[in-house]
Amino acid sequence: MRPTRHAVVLGGGLAGTLAAAALARHLEKVTIVERDVLPDGPEPRRGVPQARHSHLLWSGGARAIETLLPGTTDALLAAGARRIGLPSGLVLLTAHGWMRRWPETQFMIACSRDLLDWVVRRQALAQPGVVLRQGLRGVEPVGTAERITGVRVRDEASGETSVLEADLVVDASGRASRAGRWLTDLGLPPVHEMVVDSGLAYATRIFRAPPAAGKDFPVITVQADPRDGRPGRGGVLLPIEGERWLVTISGTRGGEPPTDEEHFLEFARRLRSPVVAELVEDAEPLTPIHGSHSTANRRRYFERLRAWPDGFVVIGDAVAAYNPVYGQGMSVLAGGAVAIGEILGRHGLRPGTARRLQRALARPVAGAWKTATGQDVLFPDVVGPRPSSVDRLLLRYVDRLFETALSRRAAAEAFIDMLTLSAPMGRLIGPKALLAAVRGPAAPPPSEPPLTADELTRARGTAGNAP
Ligand SMILES: Cc1cc2nc3c(=O)[nH]c(=O)nc-3n(C[C@H](O)[C@H](O)[C@H](O)COP(=O)(O)OP(=O)(O)OC[C@H]3O[C@@H](n4cnc5c(N)ncnc54)[C@H](O)[C@@H]3O)c2cc1C
Secondary structure (H helix, E strand, C coil): CCCCCEEEEECCCHHHHHHHHHHHCCCCEEEEEECCCCCCCCCCCCCCHHHHCCCEEEHHHHHHHHHHCCCHHHHHHHCCCEEEEECCCEEEEECCEECCCCCCCEEEEECCHHHHHHHHHHHHHCCCCEEEEECEEEEEEEECCCEEEEEEEEECCCCCEEEEECCEEEECCCCCCCHHHHHHHCCCCCCCEEEEECCCEEEEEEEECCHHHCCCCCEEEECCCHHHCCCCEEEEEEEECCCEEEEEEEECCCCCCCCCHHHHHHHHHCCCCCHHHHHHCCCCECCCCEEECCCCEEEECHHHCCCCCECEEECHHHCEECCHHHCCHHHHHHHHHHHHHHHHHHHCCCCCHHHHHHHHHHHHHHHHHHHHHHHHCCCCCCECCCCCHHHHHHHHHHHHHHHHHCCCHHHHHHHHHHHCCCCCHHHHHCHHHHHHHHHCCCCCCCCCCCCCHHHHHHHCCCCCCCC
């Protein structure tokens, strides 16, 4: 009889649970090792502090999750998440002006990150063969530079260590992953790492939505204009479960948002449009204001190592984390987990598979990295390499396409496909998008936020003088 094939996944965050779901279709047993004790409900926890801030799950990511765990979207909607059509349900101020609310071509799932994680975890743990070991920390992989055979773990309560044997160890331990260090300890060369840091900071508060706002209230986003030479300041109003509005304000170095009550709304009011502040200024705050500075773009090029140990793979933020303004991290890692399943299905777990997996995981990362760092390098005092002349040319084209997207539907569709990670970057240079960009804007953008009269009336439950 074939011995049981066992994978250990380090980290029970989104990357870990989705990787486990993908692996469970091909291996008999998958153990998720998570250092936190996980809540039995949509509640905050220590290991994912960014969960307090707005988390947009684009249709590209939602589809990937659905492929791995069918029924997850319905489970999220049943728990109060909203499905928001895009761009019809998006009130977006871009660097070039307000975007028209073109008919829906994509969508997003709007909910708290706590709800998303809980629902996905519940679905993943219901897969045959998936086991969760909580309160257990992954210390280091065990094996050689040629082959990893397990992982040393430590019980967070007792301090006892032991080894879990595995055919595959997946590191999904997030931004603070020590995978690079583990590989050099095994004798492999250092992993090249790139950081582009605009000094972006986030501040977030949840408000009670006006009772009349309804379940189809749009997402409001005010973006910075990187061309004005000032720190980039922006804001998002995200309708989430429980008839609540989650408001995140953000700013790059020199323009960081305040985390005190007195100045939170004042900052929102002084954005390129005051719409977010005006919608919530009379709303009841339900939480304190939470800040975050863990927003630098950080990419580790594991796929470039000449040698790679069999039985070891790194996924999620442990590979690349991005400026969160574009909301890419979760959708990219979900696509990566799908790739894990496809490659295991095609090649099985044999010598060379881990390396193949690591290379496949780098592909979706590359496009997201370009999106996130492309704009960031334009802000003042950014730390990181300057863009090459090819990158600058690409940026000019993309900028033109985005400007055209405000008034030409073909450009808007390409932009939304790219934003929602529903198509590769190549979509931006498809024939229709290219033609639209060459023709350029067809009309000036709307001068006011494109909220309907009905939406404004519904919002007036708390915003007497809403825009
Ligand atoms: C402020 C902010 C806003 C964001 N907004 C968005 C957004 O709008 N849309 C989007 O798609 N993405 C967004 N992101 C990115 C998103 O949060 C990440 O891409 C995603 O959480 C990465 O998941 P992960 O599982 O790789 O890592 P994490 O979510 O960091 O999970 C890592 C897990 O590993 C556990 N762990 C760590 N070390 C160990 C260990 N040694 N042993 C065992 N367990 C361990 C941790 O407890 C945790 O459970 C945002 C990020 C930030 C910082």
